[in-house]
Amino acid sequence: MVSKKYLKDYNVEKRTDEKGRVRSRAVYVGGYYSFAPPVSRADRLIILLLTILSDIAFIGVFMLRTQAARIWFVMLPFVLIMIPLYLLSIAAFSLMFAKEVMIRYDAERIVGRLSPASLISAALAAVSFAGFVISLLTSGGESFIDDVIFCILALVVAAGTGVVMMKFRRVKTVKTDKTIDLEEEREY
Numbered sequence: 147m148v149s150k151k152y153l154k155d156y157n158v159e160k161r162t163d164e165k166g167r168v169r170s171r172a173v174y175v176g177g178y179y180s181f182a183p184p185v186s187r188a189d190r191l192i193i194l195l196l197t198i199l200s201d202i203a204f205i206g207v208f209m210l211r212t213q214a215a216r217i218w219f220v221m222l223p224f225v226l227i228m229i230p231l232y233l234l235s236i237a238a239f240s241l242m243f244a245k246e247v248m249i250r251y252d253a254e255r256i257v258g259r260l261s262p263a264s265l266i267s268a269a270l271a272a273v274s275f276a277g278f279v280i281s282l283l284t285s286g287g288e289s290f291i292d293d294v295i296f297c298i299l300a301l302v303v304a305a306g307t308g309v310v311m312m313k314f315r316r317v318k319t320v321k322t323d324k325t326i327d328l329e330e331e332r333e334y
Contacts, residue, residue, distance in 0.1 A: 152176070152251050178326060179253035179319040180246055190242050193260075193310050197238035200267065200306035203299040204231055210299075212292040213285075214278045224274040227267050227303065234263035234307065247326045253319040264311035271304035 155176030163169050204227060207214075214220045237259040244256060275297060282293070 155250055174249055176250050177321045178247050178324055179250060180248070180322045180324070181257075181317050182320040183317065184246075185241065185314075185317055189313055193313055194238045194242045196306040196310050197235055200303045200310075201231060201235055203302040203306070204228070207296055207299045210292040210296055212290070212296045213281075214274075214293065214296045217277065217281050220274050220277040220281060223270040223277065224300065227270045227274075230263040230266040230270070231303075231307070233259045234267060234310065237263060238310070245326065247322060247324045248319075249326075257317065257319050260314050261311055264307040264314070267307035268304050268311060271300050271307065275300040275304060 155174060156172045157175050159171045159173045160168055161171070204224075207224060214224075237256050240252065241256050241260065244252060278293075278297065278300070
């Protein structure tokens with residue numbers, strides 16, 4: 147299903163099959179896009195691995211029994227990381243498997259989500275880490291091994307998503323004259 151924004155990128159083509167039934171087919175007629183500057187395979191892999199590492203660190207925080215779980219101004223920003231981290235994961239996987247030339251939907255999904263989602267994730271993880279450090283300093287400095295692991299995992303999320311943002315911040319998509327053959331055209 148195509149959203150309203152991309153509706154003008156498709157035409158409906160009707161044809162009759164051998165049994166006399168009318169078949170409708172959506173044909174892409176929009177523009178084709180590519181990355182400028184091109185994103186190397188190594189950078190794509192680094193972005194994907196850092197995103198997976200951030201996902202694992204995010205999940206790991208919730209497996210700990212830490213003082214941070216009892217402090218709302220520490221955990222609230224960390225819980226809010228879930229949404230941009232999810233969007234970042236989708237964009238990183240899409241980037242990894244994106245071709246040199248892509249349709250407008252794919253180009254906007256990758257570029258429009260990767261940098262903002264990584265920036266928001268890094269900022270929220272940094273706020274959560276700073277809140278925990280402040281609460282540790284004001285409460286007398288009692289910490290447990292789980293608290294140290296929380297700090298490390300929060301820093302992993304902040305650093306991982308921050309590096310993703312730094313690697314992808316200058317990448318844009320530009321319209322190209324090249325075309326691709328869409329193998330998976332749907333018939334209705």
